[in-house]
Amino acid sequence: MGLHYYLLMMLFLVIGYAESQPIFHPFNHTDLQAAITDMRSKSYYGFAMLLQMLNGTSQPSSSLTFLMPDDRELSSTAIAADEIEDFLLTHAIPMPLYFNDLSHFPTGTLVPSGISTRMIRIHNRGRGDFFVNNAQIVTANVCLSSVIKCHGIDAIIEYDT
Structure with a gap:
């Protein structure tokens, strides 16, 4: 897969990101419960x-x-009740992606988080060495029963200030 594939994926991410603002709103409760x-x-x-x-x-x-x-x-992280939504948004990509989808992004690719001022940098050195900012994906494809996708990481995601 060449440059065209990566450009197309980035276009879908940007379009999905623009259409998903705000990312939190009422939706199918069944998908959330399945996730x-x-x-x-x-x-x-x-x-x-x-x-x-x-x-x-x-x-x-x-x-x-x-x-x-x-x-x-x-x-080990203090999250105040009024910060939960922002915390979840900083740990979200506004597009459902299986690990196989993520693995197509080359190192250095920036993908949007759920907060418009925060971007997630991909560090892709293969399935066993795949990072989002400072956090390594350690459990891929946890959520498979709903439209929502999720992956386990080994750290709280940090962003440059």
Whole structure:
């Protein structure tokens, strides 16, 4: 796959990003519950709990990919109740992507996060060495039962200031 494929994927990301603002709004509750069930099945209880805490106030669009820190990482991070939505948005890509889709992006590719001022840089050195900013994807394709996609990462995503 050549340059045309990568340009097309970036165009879809940009279009999807523009159409998905704001990323959090009411949507199919069944998709969210299926994604949460998948998260729990792979022991991402903390991230599932954060999503459930938004229940009734806002919910994610069905067109996204979550990058989920494990429970150990989440437990070492202070997240205030009024910061949960922003935290989840900084750990989301506004397009549903399986790991195979992500793996087509070359190192250095910037993809939008759920917050318009934050970009995620891809560091792609193969399946066992794939990073989003500072966080390595350690569990690919956790969410398979819904339109929402998610992957486990080994750290809280950090952004340049």
